[in-house]
Amino acid sequence: MTTSSLTLPLPEQRQPPSSGHDTAAIPAPRSPWARVRADLMTWxxxxxxxxxxxPAWVVAGVRRPEAALAVALTGLLMIVxxxxxxxxxxxxxxxxxPSTGHLFTAGLATVPAAALLAGMPVAELLAGTSSTATPTETAVFMGLAxxxxxAMAGRQVESAWLRRRRLEGYxxxxxxxxxxxxAQPMLTHLRRHPMDGFLIVGYLSSGQEASAHSATPVRSAQHIASVVRAEQIDVVMTVGSVLPEDLVTVMRGLESTQTRLIVAPGLQDVVPGRMSSLSITNGWTGVIAVRTRRTRALGKSLFDRLVGSLLLLAASPLLLVTALAVRLDSAGPAFYAQERxxxxxxxxxxxxxxxxYSDADQRRDFVVSTGGDAGNEVMFKDRQDPRITRVxxxxxxxSIDELPxxxxxxxxxxxxxxxxxxxxxxxxxYDAEARRRLLVKPGMTGLWQVSGRSxxxxxxxxxxxRHYVDNRGGALDARILAGTLRAVIGGKGAY
Incomplete structure (x- = not known):
């Protein structure tokens, strides 16, 4: 089946089962994804x-068996x-x-139980009054860490493997x-991002789309059930403004299957953290946070200044060595000041x-005229810019040049x-959309840094x-900071 706007057959176009039973009762054949999913779960x-x-096995080899048992029980409790x-x-x-957040939260929640299993009074743990840790206590807490x-490392491996396989078409x-x-913007996004894991094999239409496209409209629950079985569908996704009655029909058709139902309303630049549910009569709707709370903005500013000061102090030896290397490599000052x-x-x-080199600004027009731009229409970048020194x-x-x-x-x-x-x-x-970048302070790192850089x-x-400005918050900042280290180590897009 291709990914064109195909017309899926209606139930009456298929031969009915000879037994006369409801087709929804016939189990669907197992899809290729079901086998992959089982393997991932096992892994x-x-x-x-x-x-x-x-860790429990290591402790058993160097400590008493009861310490190893405590480590194993603590770990099992954390994993469960x-x-x-x-x-x-x-x-x-x-x-x-990779679910690192779930694992980290579970680790913190297991600390009191780890203290009990290690024989350490919880009151002393919370008060921090325990003077000397016993070997068992040390083994349990180090084992938990x-x-x-x-567990996080293994899940990172699994996540990277799955994303790589999806890029290869599996x-x-x-x-x-x-x-x-x-629906069209969302469909374009799905085709451009195979790592999301969706292979579109067919379309049905709802509302005005029924007359605008050749795809078959949603007819009945039996229609949905027969299509899901015949095409081994893993996911049914509603995209755009699907009629409520059609959505109910789809839900009814999937009741006897293992198929996922995903509702994609087509919201752009809205992360889940910005939405909260609001109960209304016979249902619910979503509330989207549009403005950033003042307390959050103030907290971010305080965090930036505090952490920035600590990082500046910690990086001072590296700053000194780099400044020396820049001065020895070429004539000119170690630092470069520029209006932004x-x-x-x-x-x-x-x-x-x-x-x-010190005359880089004077030579910029010449480099631009030679056609060395890396492809960014506004921000000039040259992969082989002759003005860059060896250091x-x-x-x-x-990215050491950005530490100042x-x-x-x-x-x-x-x-x-x-x-x-x-x-x-x-x-x-800048046009109007680009000027939205100026609504917040510029950053040392950002989504551009972890998504390809230059x-x-x-x-x-x-x-x-724009996505960052619309969805800024502590959780997004934490993900960007974590991704920055990987981007810097990889060096992709840095020139």
């Missing part, structure tokens, strides 16, 4: 049990708690999420799309280590996480920054 369970058993929190849920199995780390869920008005545009369009001076290439690849921006963070001109700091001539070319097109850069 995760075995990985979690291995994460529990390994993580499973109950959703570490084996749909996000993990089907979307490839190692168990959480091992591990995809056969998806039937129910189209309503406004901050929040609400207010200009400020941004500091970096000098990674180019400059190294510190750029590792911690001074801007401490001064309140920048944030640790935010849109890329813009040059004045870039801002002059390899991104201008449209992609604006889209990522």
């Amino acid at each position: 995760l369970v075995l990985n979690d049990l291995f994460a529990v058993a390994l 708690t993580a499973w109950l929190l959703g570490a084996l849920g749909m996000d993990t199995i089907e979307q490839g999420s 190692v168990q959480v780390i091992l 591990g995809l869920r056969r998806t039937l799309v129910i189209m309503g008005p406004g 545009v901050g929040r609400e369009g207010v200009p400020f001076t941004m500091w970096k280590f000098r990674s180019m 400059g290439r190294t510190i750029r690849r590792l 921006q911690l001074l801007n963070v401490v001064r309140g001109e920048m944030s640790l996480v935010g849109p890329r700091p813009a040059l004045p001539h870039e801002v002059e070319q 390899d991104l097109s201008w449209a992609s850069t604006v889209a990522l920054d």
Whole structure:
């Protein structure tokens, strides 16, 4: 079956079963994704049990057996708690999420039980009055930490494997799309992002889409059930403004199947954390947070300045060594100051280590004229820019050249996480959507840093920054900071 707008047959176009029984009672054949899903579930369970058993086995070899038993029981309690929190849920199995949050929360929740199993009074643990830890207590708490780390590492491996396989065309869920008005942007997104794991194998239509496309409209619950069985559908996804009565029909048709129902209303740049449910008569609706709370903005500012100060102090030896290397490599100052545009369009001076020769600004027009732009229509980038020094290439690849921006963070001109700091001539070319980047402080890192850096097109850069501005918050900042380390180590898009 192709991914074109095909017309799926109606029940009366198929031969009815000779027994006369309801076709919904016939079990659907097992799909390829069902086998992959079972393998993933087995891998995760075995990985979690291995994460529990390994530290306990090590402790058994160096400590008393009762200490090993305490480590094993603590680990089992932690893993079971993580499973109950959703570490084996749909996000993990089907979307490839490593569930590190569930594991970390389960680890914290298990600490009191670990204290009891180790023979340590919980009151002393909470008060911090225990003077000397016993060998059993040390083994239990260290074992718990190692168990959480091992479980996280195994799930990261599983997540990376699943995403890689989906890019190769495997591990995809056969998806039937129910189209309503406004479905096209979401359909385009699904085709462009195979890592989400959806393989569209057919369409049905709802509402105005029924007359606008050749796809068969939703007819009945029996129609849905027969299509799901015949095409081995793993997921039915409603996209756009599907009629409520058609949605109910789809739900009725899936009641006797294992098929997932996903409702995609087509919201753009809205993360789940911005939505909350609101009960109404005979149902519910969603409330979307539009404005950032002042307390959250104040907390982010305080966090930036405090953490920025600590990072600046910790990085001071590296700053000194880098400054020396820049001065010895080429003539000119160690630091480079440049005017950038901050929040609400207010200009400020941004500091970096000098990674180019001192006459780089004078030579810029010549480099641009040679056609060396990497493809970003507004922000000029050249993969083989001749103005970059030898030391400059190294510190750029590792993002060390950006460490002096911690001074801007401490001064309140920048944030640790935010849109890329813009040059004045870039801002002059902004349209209305691009100017939304100026609603928040620019950041040392951001979605652009963890999504390709200089390899991104201008449209992609604006889209990522718009997504950040609309959904900014502590959880998103934490994910970006965690992803920044991987991006810096990989060096992709840094030049």
